[in-house]
Amino acid sequence: MANQSDVLIAARAEALRSLLTAGPARLKIYTGAAPATPQTAATGTLLxxxxxxxxxxxxxxGVLTVSATADATVAASGTAGWARLSTSAGAALLDMSVGIAGSGHEVILSAVALYAGGFVRLTSLTLT
Incomplete structure (x- = not known):
């Protein structure tokens, strides 16, 4: 990637912040591998x-910090593999890999095995 100025980094972060705060954004966690791009339909099972x-x-x-979410009920059992961040209107913004601490993934869960009827919570999200 090309080197970016601080001005551009700040502007991009503020633009993303505007998209996230226009209505409640969503983070959807799926099984399997992420599709090629966020413009591609979601793959895997929605957990x-x-x-x-x-x-x-x-x-x-240029760093955004998102507050914690309320608990979400796990809809289906499976192994979390990726997550999609989208606007309240459903426009996909980012696809991120999911794993446990120390795994090098972008979204960290305490465990990737999720069980239907259980709960999952985002304690914080940092976007750089």
Whole structure:
């Protein structure tokens, strides 16, 4: 990727913040591998659909921090593999890999095995 100025990084972070706070954004967790791009239809089984808090702190040095979500009920049992962040209107923004701490994934869960009827919560989300 090309080197970016601080001005561009800040502008991109603020644009993403605007999309996330226009209505409650969503983080959907799926089984399997992410599709090629966020414009591609979701693949795998939808395990959980977390409604994000509309509280997103102002970006600091291009970094956004999203507040915790309420618990979401796990809709189906399976192994979490990827997650999609989307606007309240359903426009996909980012696809991210899911794993446990130390695994090098973008979304970290305490366990990737999720069970129908259980609960999952996002304690924080940092986007750089």
């Amino acid at each position: 959980a659909d977390l409604v994000m808090s509309a509280t997103v702190a102002a970006p600091v040095a």
